[in-house]
Amino acid sequence: MFHNLLSVRRLLVAATLAIAAVGAQAACWDNVVLVHGNTGTPSQWNNTVSTLQSRGYLASQLFLPSWGSKTNAAINDHGAANTNPVKSAMQAALASSCTGKIDVVGHSMGVTLAMKAINELGYAGKVNSFIGIAGAQHGLNSCGLYPFNVASATCGANGLSIDSPLIMSVRGKRYGAKMYSIKSWIDELVCIGSCYVYGSHTSNIDGQNISYDFSLGHFGLMSLTTITQADLIMN
Numbered sequence: 001m002f003h004n005l006l007s008v009r010r011l012l013v014a015a016t017l018a019i020a021a022v023g024a025q026a027a028c029w030d031n032v033v034l035v036h037g038n039t040g041t042p043s044q045w046n047n048t049v050s051t052l053q054s055r056g057y058l059a060s061q062l063f064l065p066s067w068g069s070k071t072n073a074a075i076n077d078h079g080a081a082n083t084n085p086v087k088s089a090m091q092a093a094l095a096s097s098c099t100g101k102i103d104v105v106g107h108s109m110g111v112t113l114a115m116k117a118i119n120e121l122g123y124a125g126k127v128n129s130f131i132g133i134a135g136a137q138h139g140l141n142s143c144g145l146y147p148f149n150v151a152s153a154t155c156g157a158n159g160l161s162i163d164s165p166l167i168m169s170v171r172g173k174r175y176g177a178k179m180y181s182i183k184s185w186i187d188e189l190v191c192i193g194s195c196y197v198y199g200s201h202t203s204n205i206d207g208q209n210i211s212y213d214f215s216l217g218h219f220g221l222m223s224l225t226t227i228t229q230a231d232l233i234m235n
Contacts, residue, residue: 037108111135141193
């Protein structure tokens, strides 16, 4: 009798594990590319990764490119050296996507870097949700107006000065079927001088579906809005 009960228990455990394994493999969501900001690191997405994994995402569905200098913000721009790692992550994410689409989330300069990568790859139609967090699609007042901009790569022709060639190249385009921005009016980096560029908060995305405002700082927008991020990705 005891032997029979033990056998039944083992069978139940095995069946439960098998069902769990099938469930993990069966969850078909867009692969997600998470692009950090200037001098940032992939680990800054840890809260987002944890939130997505708590909802069933596998580590293999999340792509976190690392780009740029981690110590000198002024030398980082949107050139090929920084765009290429982001493009490679997008290509890898799309290649293994079970839906044929990807979702892209960027923070700070990672927003415009992701925009440039999508433009160069021609991936606008391959992105389901694009989320820009504390970005500067309209440029930064702290960088000045191109070509009378602050003399740094980050603020130059391939950077975030207002009306720079880079900024003009990422304005008014599609970056996914759905586009969202997450922003703050007390952002201590984006809002130096003013949050406004030509009458719009610079973190707004042209043609966005919705913009979400939070009373958070620049990095809090990244790490403390993960429920909103996950909801938008999974919408």
